[in-house]
Amino acid sequence: MEYTYNIIDSNAASKLQLQLYLEEYEDLTCSGVATSASEGLNTILKHSPDVVLINLGEEGMEYFQMVTELNQYMPTLPIIIGYATSKNYAYNAIKSGFFDYWILPHNEFDVRKTILRLRKLHPKQDIPSTICLKSYNDYRYLDTKNILYLKSDNNTTDFYMRDGNVISAFKTLKSFEDKLPEGFIRIHQSYILNSRYVSRINYGKSICTLSHDREEELPFSKTYKDKIDALKEILSKTAVKALN
Numbered sequence: 001m002e003y004t005y006n007i008i009d010s011n012a013a014s015k016l017q018l019q020l021y022l023e024e025y026e027d028l029t030c031s032g033v034a035t036s037a038s039e040g041l042n043t044i045l046k047h048s049p050d051v052v053l054i055n056l057g058e059e060g061m062e063y064f065q066m067v068t069e070l071n072q073y074m075p076t077l078p079i080i081i082g083y084a085t086s087k088n089y090a091y092n093a094i095k096s097g098f099f100d101y102w103i104l105p106h107n108e109f110d111v112r113k114t115i116l117r118l119r120k121l122h123p124k125q126d127i128p129s130t131i132c133l134k135s136y137n138d139y140r141y142l143d144t145k146n147i148l149y150l151k152s153d154n155n156t157t158d159f160y161m162r163d164g165n166v167i168s169a170f171k172t173l174k175s176f177e178d179k180l181p182e183g184f185i186r187i188h189q190s191y192i193l194n195s196r197y198v199s200r201i202n203y204g205k206s207i208c209t210l211s212h213d214r215e216e217e218l219p220f221s222k223t224y225k226d227k228i229d230a231l232k233e234i235l236s237k238t239a240v241k242a243l244n
Contacts (some may be wrong), residue, residue: 003124004031006047006078008040008063009055014083014104018053021111027124028115037062041069045212048145048196049078051118055104056084060092067096073211075198075235079122081114131179133159133169142167144181148210149193149218162212185227187220201232 005028009015015033022028031047034040037059044052054063063082070077082093083102093101100114131147133140146162152173159167169176177186183195187208200209208228210216220228 003050005051006032006049008034010035037066051079060089
């Protein structure tokens with residue numbers, strides 16, 4: 001399984017050197033680059049990378065504010081690694097929950113140690129990354145990371161994707177429930193959601209809000225309240241960890 005990463009770095013030389021070091025690792029794939037905190041925030045929300053590497057530079061506090069803002073939109077933060085020319089931001093990085101902190105210029109040995117620790121502490125589960133929709137002799141493969149939620153209507157299930165597309169399959173919701181990877185949760189007779197996009201749970205209105213480029217509100221029913229409670233506990237623990 002691969003780890004995806006984003007680099008946020010306004011220094012072209014530093015960014016290039018880091019990319020060259022990371023090319024050595026076949027299980028790491030770059031999904032986006034940015035040169036500022038605002039651009040970085042948009043890139044992270046767009047690609048949902050596993051790892052974010054940030055050159056704190058002279059705008060370090062803006063990046064810490066960006067990390068705080070990510071908590072408003074993401075159920076779980078990516079693994080964040082910061083680097084700078086001094087230790088000035090090390091304390092803030094620790095308080096913000098950074099995974100590691102490097103001193104520039106980039107050091108191949110430091111990068112290697114961090115990647116090995118990443119693999120050890122956050123191993124990738126070998127779970128299906130695609131789901132196949134078959135219709136007669138037509139086979140369509142969907143990347144499960146890009147599925148926001150599934151909605152059923154009698155014997156038809158619609159897959160709502162991150163890019164706004166809606167893809168229909170002529171099968172019941174139940175037929176997909178056990179085939180989806182961990183993180184997909186049945187919350188209603190008609191809905192299964194991808195928990196990585198959950199930004200809000202409103203018990204008063206019995207609604208889960210999903211956030212990506214837009215917000216979607218999905219109803220949950222009392223029948224599946226135990227799953228909603230479990231999801232809330234998982235997200236709450238992650239949020240507390242990120243804030244401490």
